Every structure is written in structure tokens, then in C-alpha cells.
Amino acid sequence: MAENADSTQGWNLKIQPTSSFFELRLKELWAYRDLLFLFVRRDFISTYKQTLLGPLWFFIQPLLSSITFTFVFGKIAGIPTDGIPQILFYLTGLTCWNYFSECLTRTSSTFTTNSSIFGKVYFPRMVVPVSNVISNLFRFIIQFSLMLVFLGYYMFTGANVHPGPLILLTPVFLILMAGLGLGTGILVSSFTTKYRDFTFLLSFGVQLLMYTTPVIYPLSAMKNSSYKWLIDLNPMTPVIEGFRLAYLGAGEFTINDLLYSTISMFVLLIVGLLIFNKVEKTFMDTV
């Protein structure tokens, strides 16, 4: 399916059993950018139409989770929060985590939820996961503004929070969350087309992954834990720690950590894309 492969004879499309493995086909994705934005628009409209509270739901969900965390992990389990007001601490972690996990879970069901469209018409299948990541951005922005409201309140009341210059790295953090979620998601989606077991593993896996990410605890509290290596291995760890350091002034974050996350993201995305492109050619036979 290489475009412009044989243009000398005027053939501009070849349909073959297998194409070369190393082909990212990003050009084709770009050609379908209109569709990408129409999908985003569709998601946006269909989510908000006919819900009474509309986007308000996106406030309520993280707020309730943060309150639950405050009680369970903060009050009952007594896990420290780097001296940050507990609710703000959890809210910050959840804002980042929710965006990542939403990108991951929605992307991972790309083939199964869209099989009716995919079975009828061809377009680069990557359009769907990429549009998911963009649609989820709206949700992130809502939760992020909720977080800013709480931040403002605690700064006003003189709590121990100090936003720093790292705030400038916000777009980088955002790209990392999206990229890591997308990369993992397309990898998982490629496997779920044939082996549905991965679908069941996923929700459990995402939950497990959250506990190896400093969402409910600060990295500093894990210094002497025997599981520290697992947390360090998680490329989302530096993202959340960095994000907290930027907005709350507490967290362990170095430039090397950032580099590690970035490299992980690119590896996941490239490997994911290669496998995804291979799967999209025949998944209709197995889905």
C-alpha cells in the first residue's frame, strides 16, 4: 500500500499482501487532517448534547476521586503529601493521570469500537486514536482549570505551595502524557483485535500502573521502598513529579528524568505505529 511507489508508470497505489515493515505513513495521516478534526468535533458535540450538566461532569469526577483519596490514603493510611494540602496534591496527580489513562484506554479499543466503520471504508486508521487524544484534551483543560482554582485558593490562604518557572514546561508535560498514552494504547489495540484477553487485562493493568506512578504518594516518600525501581521505570513518574514541582513546588525531578520519559515516548510511539499499521491491514479478518 505504498503511495507513489511506481509513479513512473502512473500507478499511484499498490495493494499488496505485506508492505515494508518500517513505514510510519505519517504523510497519509496528514492528508486526512480534515477527517481528524471532524472526528474531534463529533466527539465533542456527542458528549455534551443531551447531558444535563454537560462539561460539569468532568469537574465532579476528579473532585470526588480527590476527596476519596484524601480520606483513604491521606487520613486513614496516613501517606504523606510532601507538605502540600492533600486535596490539591491528589487533584494535581489525578489531572495528569486521568489524561494519560483516558488516552490509553480509549485508544486501546480503537479497532473493536470502530469495526463497523473500518469494515466499510478505508482511511488511515491512526486518525481515530489521534482524534481521541485531541478530544480528551478538552477534558484535561477542564480538570486543569479546576486544579488551578484550588491552587489559587491555597496560595491565597498562604499554604505551602510555590509554583515555579517549570510551569513553562507544561506543553512538554502534556505532550508526554498524550504520547505515552497514545503509544501504549495503539500497542494494546493491535493485540486486542486477535486476542481479546488483553481487553480484560487492560483495566486491571491501568489500575496497577497508577499505583506505580506517584499519584497518591510523592516520590520522596518511596526513597527506602524496595519497589522504588519499579516506580523509576515508569515513564509517567517524571511527568507527574515534574508537573507537581512546577505547580506546587514539591517533587523530585531532573532533566535526565525528562529525557528518559521523552525517549520512552518516542520508542512506544514508533513501535506502536509500526505494529498498528501492520494490524490495520488485516484486522477485519479477525475482529
Next chain:
Amino acid sequence: MSKAIEVHNISKLYRLGAIGTGSLVHDLNRWWKTMRGQEDPYQLVGQVNDRSQKATSPYVWALKDISFSVNEGEVIGIIGKNGAGKSTLLKILSRITSPSQGEIRIKGRIASLLEVGTGFHPELSGRENIFLNGAILGMRKKEIKAKLDEIIDFSGVERYIDTPVKRYSSGMYVRLAFGVAAHLDPEILVIDEVLAVGDAEFQKKCIGKMQDVSRSEGRTVLFVSHNMAAVKSLCTQSIVLKNGMVDFEKGDTELAIQHYIRAEISASKILLRNRKDRSGRGRIQFTAVEYLNGAGEIVPSLISGEKAEIRAYYQNPEQFESINNKIEVSITHPEGIILIQFNNFLKNFSLKLNHKEGYVSVHIDRLPISGGQYFINLLVFSNDLLEDWVIHAGSLLVEEGDYYGYGVSSTGIKAEHTWEEN
């Protein structure tokens, strides 16, 4: 003329049954073999796709070595019964799935229409859905914008264009969906039986639009259909597929359709001859049913209001003779109600039935039943003893015709009658 599509030895292997148990093992085995440069072990055991026979291998060739080419501006019909491989070929051409072997080369932008309204979202308005559907079919936003008025005009839903399509009637929905599809602008168009939608008037409009597209705009079209009338009116050349292979090489549509129908009929003959679900002594047995039109040509369907002949073939291997034979041919509704009984006693006609193989015919002046799918039951008595009785010996497709001669269609049984008013 230069070529627009070249199909080279396309084959497609499918695994039958549930994917799951064992497929991981097969995948690993396949991967291991291909990694070492060997042939895929499962492609060797694949069988020809003949659905009347039980499969002995879990792998089947849905398509095997299909080759043909299409010139620019040609309109080609692809005919074949269910399971012949039409849909698989269509899916490969539309890049929904890829072939197991072979190569297709295409010149120009290709768009496929396997369904109208793909990706329509009920919450979005008609206008928004035009853009979404158009983009899914491969149009750029500005192309859609340029054609927006034309599309709305074609579908005739101007008043409701900003209403969510979930409030549309099914007719409006289909018209809007087809409107988008009809305004696609690729050099090559691959179309499945999407014409079989909407009311009769709209269907006519669609066929007209497709003819315009293919004739005046010089578009290359591949049209896959069961509807022989549509194929006849649109396509100059056709290909017949059978069991995943080319049964009739690209040629004149008339000839292709004849070839297809002949093959269909010979298939149904074999079936009735071998049927086990019959009762009677069996000295005389039915072997086949055929339908003929007024011109005496074998046809796949009859038309209401027109001359029709139902021909029942029988065999009498011992050639025993009887003067008291009774044959009954009845047409039943799929729900089991007998609509019409034809019986030689009713017309005081005596049958000898003394040939080794022969047939009896029922001639109907003007077929009095409405368009639809029916069944034929066959029954033969000799000397009041049941010889053979086959329920649903054949299926009968009746196309609605102009029985009363005023171009108005009706349902149920038709009968000539007059009106009076005092």
C-alpha cells in the same frame, strides 16, 4: 485506452471457525516459518471455497488467483452468487483488508461505497454529517463545501439540514447519505449494492446519477450487485465470480448474465434431484423446476402481469405407464399459505408421464401475484397413489410488474375486474 486498475493473481485465505483457540499457535508457527524464508504452511492446505461442500481444512481460499484489468472510463459489473467472493474482492479493492497473495495496481484516486452513510452520527445535524461522511469517504473539506448545495439539493432535505439526523425519517436519512456518496469525485469508484435503498423513485434517480457519472464524466466504475437489471443498465462489461475464482472472464454484460443464470439453474437442478426431504413411492420423481418468460427464455424471476411458464422436470426410470396421473404445482407464500394451485385435473388435461426424463409445463397468461419471494411445491399422483411430493421444491422470485396496465402497483393476488358506480 490506458489501464486504471490491474489485478494480478489476487488470493485471499481465510481461517474458518472461531479465532482464538489455536490461532496463537498457528501465528507463531507461521511467523517462525516465514522468518526462515519458507512458505506459509497454512496457505498450502487452503481449499477452494465451495459452500455446498463441507470443509475439511480450517483454511479456505475466499479468492484464488483472480486477475483482470479495467481500462479508464469503463464500467464493470461483478456478478456472482453469495459466497462467490464478490465482497472479499471488494474489501481488498477498498483496502479494508489486504490480500494474502498477489497485487493490485491502481491509477488515480479511488473511493469505495460499500454502504451509504458510513459514520453518520445521530446527534449531529444533516450538514455536519455531510462533512463527516464526506471526509470519511476521502473528500477534503473544501471539496465538500463546494458541493454542499448540490448535495442538499439532491437529497431534498433542505428544511431539516440543521436538525440532528436522529430525527430524520429513514427515507430522508438514506437520501442524505446517498447524496454525499453520489457527489464523490474520485477517478475510480467501487460500488457495492448500495442502490438497493430507498423508494423506487429515489432508486431511479440514483441509477440515473450513476449513469451520468459513468457516461458523461468518464469515471471508472466497478459495480458489484445481485441486481441483474441494475448491472444491465449500468455496465457494458462484466465478470462472473464463482467459488472465489473467475468463472466468466471480463466480457459483454449480456453474455455474462446469461452465463451466470445458466450456472445458477444447473445448480438448482442438481439440488432438487438429490433432495431427500420428499415423500411418495418414488417411481416418478421431480428433478428440477424452471421459470420461463413469454419468449420462452429461462429466467431467474417472473414478472407479475406478464406471461409465465413454470416447468417441472420429472424422471420415470422404469417408464411405467398409467392413465390416471395427477400433477399439482402450487405457489406458496413464505409463511406457508398456498396462493395458487395449478392442477391438470382442474383443466381436464391428461398426463402420460411415460418418458424416462421429461417435463410438464404450466402456462400462465398473466401472472396474478405481486412482487415477492415465493416457493413452489410439487406433487404427483398416479392411480391415486402418491409418487412424489416435495415441499419448497424451488424458490420463485416475482418482480412487481404492471398487471393492470396503468402503472400502479398493488399487493396480494391480482384479478382483472371492472368498476361501476350508480
